Amino acid sequence: MKQFESLTGKQLSRRQLLTGSALLGGGLLATGLTGCGGAAQAAAVQDIDFWHLLSGGDGIKMQAMINSANQANPGFKVHPTVLAWGPPYYTKLAMASAGGRPPEVAIMHASRVPGYAPGGLIDPWDLDLLAENGVTASDFAPRIWEKSQYNGKVFSIALDSHPFIMFYNTDVARKAGVLGSNGQLQEVHSPEEFKAMALEMQKVTKAHGLSFGYLGSGSQMWRLFYTLYKQHGVDMVLTPGQPMKVDRDAAIESLEFMASLFDDTIAAQAGDISTGIAEFARGGSGMLFSGVWELPTMKKAGIPVDAATIPTLYGTPASYADSHSFVLPRQLSVNEDNRRDVYKFVTDVLKGSLSWAEAGHIPGYQPVVQSTAYRELTPQIHYANAADIIDYDPEAWFSGSGSDWQTYFAENVQNVLLGRDKASVGWDAFEQRTNTLLSRPNPV
């Protein structure tokens, strides 16, 4: 501030004032540039920018976790920026990283990492630094930990897994006589048994047995389809430059089964997500296929709700899922102090993720899942086994939650589900669309 003192001590000419302002500006700029890493600033509070796409109840829970991490760590302050789910979020994150002005840490669906890691938009995590903060690979379920890696490096740290599950109304189920002696829904093992159970529930509700809104939502159609497809014990592989590797018969069988549900008796023929959720929440059906994140809504609705993984109808237990994961967007230059704080913040949130579990998600951090407090959460504990059977999207730069690829799925199969197209027609068109994407230059 020396320049400023020398200028204030006497009458200023216009030229001196201009020179002074220029010097002062330059001085401030220089302090600003070195300020974050400067030794003199080390004791100051570090600001951490954090982007996420969690809104509604999830957003409130996340804000509470941020607040408690901030309180526990006076050395840093996390500033969240919440952006809209889907393309808006991923587009902005990619552009911010490519442009060199990303946040220090961000939430990303684990399924989207293959679109970001190869292009160098995110940095790998340092396992030693994680271990210093008390978090290691053994703290995660194997499927989740495996998914956090890309090309042998850990690119994402899973806060949770959020599978696609089945909610059911225990009152309706009891009246329909489909509750087991343990108070939970009886197990069914085939498409026919499932439909018979749904019809029993329909007799109770007089409306529908099952709620599943899908119109206009590629994600929703894909979640159920991929669960059923993976239950056939088959794979789907996307390799750029090659046609999609897929079991066509299993895909068509899954689509045909889905279409057969929407007969206006088992489930409404044409319903969107909000209609499906509203129907189940007011007792208009016995079951709802949806994501775990819908649990707070159902609890708030005051219906007697329990939950389980989607019944295994084709032999192999499977459940579509994704994980909200922490990633490190690539910085132009990494500020080591700041990054250490990011590790501290992320590991604190992981360790405090019991409150995240209250929102329905299955925590990624196993010590929380194994805690007594989590064991007492119902119905969360009734579907916690999903973490062992979850399947993420097949990997490609264009797949994953909220991707255009899921929209293309809807474009080709919605008419199948509405009974206007044959399953084979819809599937073949989607496969062709996917092959076009695979044949194009890979932009990452």
Place this chain on the structure above:
Amino acid sequence: MSTSTLSRPKPENLRKSLSRTNNNLSGWAFATPFLVFFLIFLVWPILHGFYMSLTGQSLTGANDGLIGFANYAEALADADMWHSLGNTLYFTVISTVPLVLVALVMAALLNVGLPAQWLWRLSYFAPYLLASTVVSLFFTWMYNPQLGLINEFLTGIGLPRVAWLNDPNVAMWAIVIATLWWTVGFNFLLYLAAMQNIPAQHYEAASLDGAGAWRQFFSITLPQLTPTTVMIVLLQILASLKIFDQVYQMTAGGPAGSTRPVVQYIFETGFTGYRLGYSAAISYIFFGLIVVVSVMQFVITRRRSA
């Protein structure tokens, strides 16, 4: 020599030419801010965008460098590009006609001299002031297949439900209806202003000659409105070609891609599909189409006014 005397400017001529230079200078000074913005935000992006369309630029920063017209060749062979371009043209045709005709009818009705003019003007124009998000949300609820107001009304009078935004044969019309409600007020206002500028003497003379209301409308009002009509049609075509917001928010281009306009396809290939170079090439193909439409329009107007 006589030539030298001729070439020497007379004092008043010199003053004139000096003042012309001054005028030019001040003209440039006034135009400069605009020119700077024009160069930075229009000319430069146009040139840079064209350059980008010749490269394999990716949103992630990767770049394959100059690849010539490969992106254009790929785009011209891309069925989805043609499909989305077709959707845009289809929307333009089926939206422009009602947006012009309904505006004309509304203006004519009001011009007859209904009482409470301000109320009519307000209610016709007010929707235009809403944001596209509001309009889209509003219509998405109204079009809801199970709970929506419109299907509720249809089933109330014994008609079947319509899957407004989920039937590929209906979705585009559903968007046209929403767009009509939302934007027709602007065209209506232009028509009304033009109608009120037609001299009353024309109508007086016509009625003295025994012309009825219809005759007056077709022989005086419509011909006098020709320049306005030409302008409204031009503005409407250009506005409809740019369709994006309401489609993105109401159907996201579905069902089965039946409403995806080319602007959305450009957005998808460039921003969510990361291929900026390819997306720029499609933009330039679309740009070429708009230029062709504008030139055609210009030629037709000039011929008419000549």
